[in-house]
Amino acid sequence: MKGKGIITGLIPLIILIGVLGFVLKNGAGVEKDPVAPIEVLNIERIKVTNTGFELSVSNTGPTPLTISQVMVNDSVWNYSVSPQAKLERFEEGKVNIAYPWVEGDPHTIKLITENGIITEGALAATTLTPETNRSNFLNYGLIGFYVGIVPITLGLLWYPFMKRFSRKWINSILALTVGLLLFLFVGTLADGFEIGAEAPSVFQGNMIVIIGASLTFLFLIGFDQYQQRKQEKKGYSPFGMALLMATGIGLHNFGEGLAIGSSFSLGEAALGTFLIIGFTLHNITEGIGIAAPLLKTTPRLKDFLLLGGIAGAPAILGTWVGAFIFSPIWGALFLGIGAGAILQVIYVITKMLIDDHRTHREPSVSWLNLSGFTIGLLIMYFTAFFVKF
Known part of the structure; x- marks a missing residue:
């Protein structure tokens, strides 16, 4: 019975492979030459x-292609x-062009295949791409330190001051944190979609973002539930929750570092400086x-140092990668x-707030909590003015 079950499962698969093989070998059955060749050449980076x-x-197209001509301006x-x-x-591959470029001027580069398909890349303000040497490595690392570790440490x-608050006010601050994180979650998704759109279409950059977010959220939820069953715990410790939050924010700050590093590498120094100031305040x-x-x-002092490092250090790594x-x-x-990761932290904090208010027979959405949540959103919204352009 077991062998018959395996055979019945393999039959549709074998037929499907046969049909696909036939189509690949003989075509779809319609005798018509293609109107234009399908060629997709992607310019991933201009140094x-x-x-x-x-x-x-x-080459991310379905067939081989040949670069036959290059035009500059x-x-x-x-x-x-x-x-x-x-x-x-x-x-x-790498295309090398000996060209007497002019500092600060825009340059447009066109790659033309033998079938006449044109792929264009542009430099808005041409400047020397930073070399990977010790000096630049330290300079970009210092930028990430300013943007990531310094402001987060100041926030900690x-x-x-906040330790003096009562339980209700502490819950209000946690609600404010949910507002902060919700803004970060939406912003991180938007940044991911923007960067994903720059990837070759065959890799479906936007779906990479959605898959990464979904699997990370479900993995962290599943791991959390496994740990709670194993240790017979009802929830995270305060430090564990702060650690989760620092990890999610750290991955968000990696994206901020990418934006700053890539801005300087493309010669947009004014934009890069603007982002440094904005992200530091944000x-x-x-x-x-x-x-x-x-x-x-x-908590102990080393706990604060650990949390600040986890949340801020990825900005340094992001700046290096971007540059x-x-x-x-x-x-x-x-x-x-x-x-x-940020979405999972939102889920954990919200659940903790609901459980705490239920224990004390209080409404979860109190005016104090609603005010904290709203203030959190507004803080992130107005400080984002410094990084949007």
Whole structure:
């Protein structure tokens, strides 16, 4: 009976493979030549060197393609392709163009395949791409330190002041934290979709964000329930909740580092400086949110240092990645994971608030909690003015 069951399960699969093989070999049965070739050449990164441009490209179309011509600012220009001009599907290559570029000027580069398909890349304000050396590594790391660790640590310093509050006021601050996190969740998803749109369409960047967020949320929920059953606990400890929050915010701050690093690498120094100031002001509120769950306990100094590092250090890593090795696919994935982690923290804090108010026979959505939640949203909304453009 078991063998028959396996055979009945394999029969549809074998037929499906046969049909697909027939279509691939003989076509769909309609005798008609394609109107135009399907070629998709992606320019993933433009590196500006002292001698010209170096383009990282990939073939994400269904068939091989050959790069046959290059134009810079509407002029045909000499070039070389490594490893070769013909790229198989999903093969990557580098196009080197010796060009006397002008600092600060816009430049447009067009790659033309042998079938006449044009792929265009542009530099709004051309400047030398930062080299991966010790000096630049330290400088970009320092930017991430300003944006991530410093403001979050300043936010954590509000802990002694907030510690004086009563239980109802502490719950209001937790509701404020939910408002902060909800704004961050939506913002992280939006940033992920924006970066995902820059990836080759075949990789479906937006779906990478959704998959990363969904699986991260469900994994953390499942792991939480497993730990509670194993340890017979009813919920997170205050420090455990703060640790979860710091992790989610840290992944969000990785995205902020990406934005800053890529801005400087593309020569948009004014935008990069603007983002540094904006994110620094914006992230102080994140430190307040991380401190909120700790109000029901007495943490140690090293706990604050650990939380500040987990939440802030990813901004340093993001700045390095954005400046030197940025990839839209990996950026979209990390931001999707960050959104899922933030959503799980929202779920945990909301559930804790509801349980606490139910224990004391109080309405979960009190005026105090609603006010805290609203203030959290408004704080993030108005401080976001410093980072939107």
